[in-house]
Amino acid sequence: MKKIEELLAANRQWAEELTADDPQFFERLSEAQNPELLWIGCSDSRISPTSSIGLLPGEMFVHRNVANLVNHSDMNCLSVMQFAIEVLKVRHIIVCGHYNCGGVKAALDDARFGLVDNWLRHIQDIMHKYETVLKHLSDSDARLDKLCELNVIEQVISVGETTIVQDAWERGQEVAIHGWIYRIAEGIYRDMNISARSLAELDSLREKTYSNRGSIGTLHAN
């Protein structure tokens, strides 16, 4: 790892590069932020959301936690969502999971790491909910991949079920929720085609997900 001093030197270089083409970049940024996107992703160090999708500082509001979970009692995540939707008026929320997620794997393996196990209980709930899908996959990597995908679907639904998104849709505010999945080994994101832009679309996603619980493979990322 680089020394702390080297990090600060790298930061100066980064700031210089950004202002070389646009000298007022940071000055302008200091006045306001106007992001159109909210990112809800995993804390995994191998993912660098803003730069990996070609965005600059100021273009995306970000919330990350272990295994990109959206729980309705998590004041941290809910506060980020409320501020992003009601104050910043973001138009898109991307819930991004990733294959080989350590949090999902720990839940699947029933591994013990301490306090974080309580957080990962939510993934074990998803695992039990889709037991029939998962038990048909004999390969442990395939099971992990599938649970990572199911986790994204469940979190997209969870975002849509918050009072924050429901109220926004009710007052006619445009907010679209998307589910993406990242493969660290490729550096590539895929859209899982489970976007919801309204209550009707959320209902249809819920219906499609829960009625196909035995054969949810149709929801595979493309």
Ligand code: CO
């Ligand atoms: Co992860």
